[in-house]
Amino acid sequence: MGEYLADFRSRALPAALAPYFVRASSGTDKDLAGVYSTVLSGVPAFDGADGLILETASTTPLLWSSGFDNANWGKHNATAAADSGTAPSVSGFSELIVPSVANQRHRVEQTVLVVVSTTYTYSGFFKAGGYTIVALREGNVTGAYAQFDLTAGTVRSQGNGGVGTIVSLGDGWYRCSMTMTTTGAQTSYKADVYVLSSAQATSDPGNLLWVADGVSGIYGFDAQLEALPCATSPIPTTTAAVTRALAYLGRIPLTALGLASQNNEFTAHFGVKVPFSSAVDLGGRSYFGLSNAGQTQWMSIDFPAAGTVRLNTVIGAGSPFIDISGLTWAAGDVLNVRFAKGAAAGLILRVDESVGTNSGAGAKAVFSSAIADMNLNGRPTNLSASGLGFGTFRGFKVWGRALSDAELSALTLESLNQRVGSKYTMGLGLGLGL
Secondary structure: OOEEEEEHHHOOOOOOOHHHEEOOOOEEEEOOOOOEEEEOOOOOOEEOOOOEEEEOOEEEOOOOOOOOOOOOOEEEOEEEEEEEEEOOOOOOEEEEEEEOOOOEOOEEEEEEEOOOOOEEEEEEEEEEEEOOEEEEEEOOOOOOEEEEEOOOOEEEEEEOOOEEEEEEEEOOEEEEEEEEEOOOOOOEEEEEEEEEOOOOOOOOHHHOOEOOOOOOEEEEEEEEEEOOOOOOOOOOOOOOOEEEOOEEEEEEEHHHHOOOOEOOOEEEEEEEEOOOOOOOOOOOEEEEEEEEOOOOOEEEEEEEEOOEEEEEEEOOOOOOOEEEOOOOOOOOOEEEEEEEEEOOOOEEEEEOOEEEEEOOOOOOOOOOOOEEEEEEOOEOOEOOOOOEOOEEEEEEEEEOOOOOHHHHHHOOHHHHOOOOOOOEEEEEEEEOOO
8 A cells, every 4th residue: 555746846856766867967957937057967857847857868969059150050141149149048148040131041050960761850949039930941851841930839831741849938939840750861961940031931941032131030049950759858069969868767666665566456647748749659668667576577658659658568468558549739738647557357548538448368467476666757678768758757646556447537637736737638547357
């Protein structure tokens, strides 16, 4: 019996969890005022009051991520003034990218090496500085692009394989990102930032010629390119590429939370703000896991395909799983997830009003040895860059008993003392005949 609650909106790890936090590099924290700063290796990073940042490892090859005035950023009928604006960046500054008065395309650009047939996300933080439209484009091979309206806070257009995402930071700042996949022969990526006026067309910015006033522009900082299907926390760079190590909590012994090892009943509940939309395919990355001491038997919540949530198990005969597909959510939404291992037969997965069940062979997935460990942001058997999910975890609660289906259905983000606002309420029940 017993229960344990961790609310990460307090911007601190409880003493019981601190020994199990892993990130073997510096990270980027956002304070309550929305300002970014660097934290040392092994020090947790938080996303304002939204919770703890847990994410996969990532490398950005773009140099001088906030220094668009640097020579590593080529200028095409545009200039960039060093530290010309304030920003919630690590340095406290942004740079104004100003298009020239020539009737031309106006951009800054940087070319880096990439891997063939790989999904990349190109992102940056931008604010209107007289002009209100910014576009991100891969200008070397594909022409993939996305335009963003920094007044309306919307993706204005996208094309050539580019998929845009925009998230508001407040005070007119937005994080804009464009995701695309390199071709089977593509080994370089030209990261373009285009400045446009609202009078320009919504088509490919690589084809748009226009005359600017030579004074107005777009403020920007922290451009980064990642071999991932969405943008993760900022990775500032100067003279060299930077890798941020993976960050997760695990393997946490249940005894550290005041719970005995369980092979009969267990319930868990967590909330996570995701930086990707339901259109993104995460390829099976995991967000919560339970296992026996040897990690030979486990269960996890996975995202195996776009708009799909899976209850995955390797426990008993048939290793049953449940998929619920066709879900929709936006980047920045909070998913409210809860699951239980109990005495009733079969598996039940709840996603808002949708219900999935597993019956027949293998429906009773029974741990033959006690559940001993839990992981937040990862499957017990794959705590690696390829297996970990990414997001801001608002908190979690675990019980040494199985909540009823009605109790699971009633759990909301408020149950974790979290702010309400998730588009989806997720729950799963795992009933075992023990």
